[in-house]
Amino acid sequence: MLPRIWAFLFSSLVAVQAMQSPPLRDMVQAAQQAEKQGDMPRAIQIYGEMLRIKPHSVAAEFHLALAYDSQQRFSEAIALLTEIIRHDPEMADAYLLRGKDYYEINQYQNAIQSLQRARELEPKNEQVHFYLGATYYQLKEYGRAALAYLQQIRIQPQESDLYFQLLQSYQALENxxxxxxxxxxxxxxxxxxxxxxxxxxxxxxxxxxxxxxxxxxxxxxxxxxxxxxxxxxxxxxxxxxxxxxxxxxxxxxxxxxxxxxxxxxxxxxxxxxxxxxxxxxxxxxxxxxxxxxxxxxxxxxxxxxxxxxxxxxxxxxxxxxxxxxxxxxxxARIAPDSSGLHKLYARTFDENGRRAEAESEYEKAVGADYQDASTFVEYANFRVKNQEFPQAIGLLERALQLTPYDFNVHLLLAQAHIHNSQPDSAVPYFREVLKANPENIQLRIDLAECLYSLDQALEAVKVLEEAPVDPDGRIAYVLAKYYARQGEKEKAFAALEVFRQRQKQIAK
Missing domain, CATH: 1.25.40 (Serine Threonine Protein Phosphatase 5, Tetratricopeptide repeat)
Known part of the structure; x- marks a missing residue:
């Protein structure tokens, strides 16, 4: 998430635009007060009212986009930022925030385009290289990620998280x-x-x-x-x-x-x-x-x-x-007690079978930065590996609070609940991921199996029948099994034949 100082970058611009209109000037002050108090829903309401009075005010639109971002309403922020860019195609901050929000919802190629334009307009910006590095990393372009982080380090040489992200890029390149x-x-x-x-x-x-x-x-x-x-x-x-x-x-x-x-x-x-x-x-x-x-x-x-x-x-x-x-x-020199360094120590202990020391270092990593979702996810994976599913679920729930749009966390939560013999708790998370990725065959089958285990056979069949694709016939195979159990022999034979035909096509 971008630093909260962003929410006030354009206050003077909004105020200047509002000088000739006392109602708008009062609204600016009320919105700023709401932001300072952390009442972002109220700030969103006020900025919306301002835009109804003075449509296409770039400064007010940008404040509203920042407010949406702070509430993790990324899609709404992106739509507004795209509108801002249409009116002001030279506004580097709009490209940067849009790129950041695309990153948050896993649209990495779109993020790259916006971030590269932000870099062109403002190459010394204190955030753009970081988000470029993070986006390249997600795209598995680790060399570009490393170069972007190095560029950011030139601007912020004492920022410890940059070094942690950089060394992760180096480790990925080595691997x-x-x-x-x-x-x-x-x-x-x-x-x-x-x-x-x-x-x-x-x-x-x-x-x-x-x-x-x-x-x-x-x-x-x-x-x-x-x-x-x-x-x-x-x-x-x-x-x-x-x-x-x-x-x-x-x-x-x-x-x-x-x-x-x-x-x-x-x-x-x-x-x-x-x-x-x-x-x-x-x-x-x-x-x-x-x-x-x-x-x-x-x-x-x-x-x-x-x-x-x-x-x-x-x-x-x-x-x-x-x-x-x-x-x-x-x-280690810059931040000897940083979350990243504790995670590195934890990984080393874990690789060497020193589980207690690894757990201790993960606890220190979480304590050093309670706002980093990736630390909670990594610690949860460590707990899962050690069959400690209730603890993993708690960690993943915290990660989801921090990154509600991260479908990987939803999926990890579903799997942790399955391992913890809680299929009913897994279903909502499976559904959320499937909504974002309806063509994921294995995910659809996992959800169906989960529903079937809860004696929701009709709903399980419906989930499979709604599959938009089934290239290898796996869905047809599971459907055949469900149809047979329900005594629908004709449907079972038909589904099994679909599976056989798809497998033959693959074998050719």
């Missing part, structure tokens, strides 16, 4: 790179390296070496495995072997492709400055030197030219890992 390595048929060499790295970090040097030997056999002319083998030598105090493997790394890198030159040797002997040897090497060096912006930009350039190359992906994962570490360190 994407690792997933693509594992999916690549030529990525076996690098998959072995990644496993060896984990074992080296856990001091399991014997297992790590057993993984590096076959990696070398797969790709003997690559320096990365020898580089890791040298790490093992160093940890064991094997000076001669470490020196021999160092020479091997230097020789292999010199013979290798120019685009990877400087990576392995820089890892061995970091330098004070970053020489422009190759894009990847420079990005790696910049990341190590805490130059987040340039490192991210160069990494994105390298990714664009080698998106499917497993070796490029391997080094990109290394770069993003370094960037995550550096960003985490900055966050």
């Amino acid at each position: 994407n790179a690792l997933q693509r390595i594992n999916q690549n048929q030529q990525g076996r060499y690098f998959a072995l390296l990644l496993e060896a790295e984990k074992n080296i970090n856990h001091q399991d040097l014997i297992t790590a070496e057993s993984q590096l030997r076959p990696a070398i056999a797969i790709f003997p002319e690559a320096p990365e495995a020898w580089l890791l083998l040298r790490q093992i030598n160093t940890k064991r105090g094997e000076e001669e072997e470490a020196k021999a493997n160092l020479n091997k790394v230097v020789q292999l890198e010199a013979k290798g492709l120019p685009s990877f030159r400087g990576l392995a040797t820089w890892e061995i002997a970091p330098k004070a400055g970053c020489l422009p040897i190759s894009t990847l090497a420079t990005a790696y060096c910049k990341a190590t030197h805490d130059e987040l912006g340039m490192a991210t930009k160069l990494a994105q350039e390298a990714a664009a030219s080698g998106a499917n190359d497993p070796r490029t992906l391997y080094w990109l994962a290394q770069i993003y890992s370094r960037l995550t570490q550096k960003t985490t360190a900055r966050l």
Whole structure:
């Protein structure tokens, strides 16, 4: 939600427009008083009356849009902001607020268009880059998200949440790179390296070496495995072997492709400055030197030219890992008790099976920021994983209070109630999500199954019969089951035949 100072940005403009009309001037003062008292329904009423007296007053319309936004009436705010933009296409704040409200109702492409226009009109605005970053993140464009957050950090270098959002973007970029390595048929060499790295970090040097030997056999002319083998030598105090493997790394890198030159040797002997040897090497060096912006930009350039190359992906994962570490360190310096940092600690404890410590950190995260819905959702997922459904439901209900338009929260609540043996409580949440996404086959089936378990067979059948699409015949299959149970054999056979025909079409 945008800072509440927004509700007063245009007070002087409204007042100037109202100077010649005492009734309007009085209404401005009454609306401002209502806003200060938090009585937004009253403020909405007054601004509406003002617009009936003086239609198309841009300032009054904008105040009304802000009031709608504060009440989470985002669709109404968007309609009004679109009207404002029609009258004043250069009003950056209207584009920004509209983009923010599109984001709130999950219309991310529309959000991007409005936010980009706001950025064009007012590039130093203190909110536009943040919302661009958040929107790109939802679209899984994590590189663009990171660059947007970095731009916002230049404007607000002490804002802790920006660093948390940035490091989440880096983590997503690293995970994407690792997933693509594992999916690549030529990525076996690098998959072995990644496993060896984990074992080296856990001091399991014997297992790590057993993984590096076959990696070398797969790709003997690559320096990365020898580089890791040298790490093992160093940890064991094997000076001669470490020196021999160092020479091997230097020789292999010199013979290798120019685009990877400087990576392995820089890892061995970091330098004070970053020489422009190759894009990847420079990005790696910049990341190590805490130059987040340039490192991210160069990494994105390298990714664009080698998106499917497993070796490029391997080094990109290394770069993003370094960037995550550096960003985490900055966050810890700026806000050691921030909600984001506590969530990071909680995730680490959870990954290592330290459930009590993870729970404690999540409690601290919630306490540090009681207005962040994402923290409640993450904590609820942690509770669900531990089969603590009543606690998860309470957390998700709080998240829904903060973000009533987030259909993912509705769905999580429905699922938590099902796990908690409360199908009657799950139904309203399933219906709400289905209303927004009527073509979601699995969601429709889940709602029908829930209704059927409550002995509402006719309503369950109705939900399935109203499906606008059934491309794979799954709905027809469930309908056949329900029809058969109700003794409607002809309908059951017909529905089963639909299922068979759809499956045949898919198999062709």
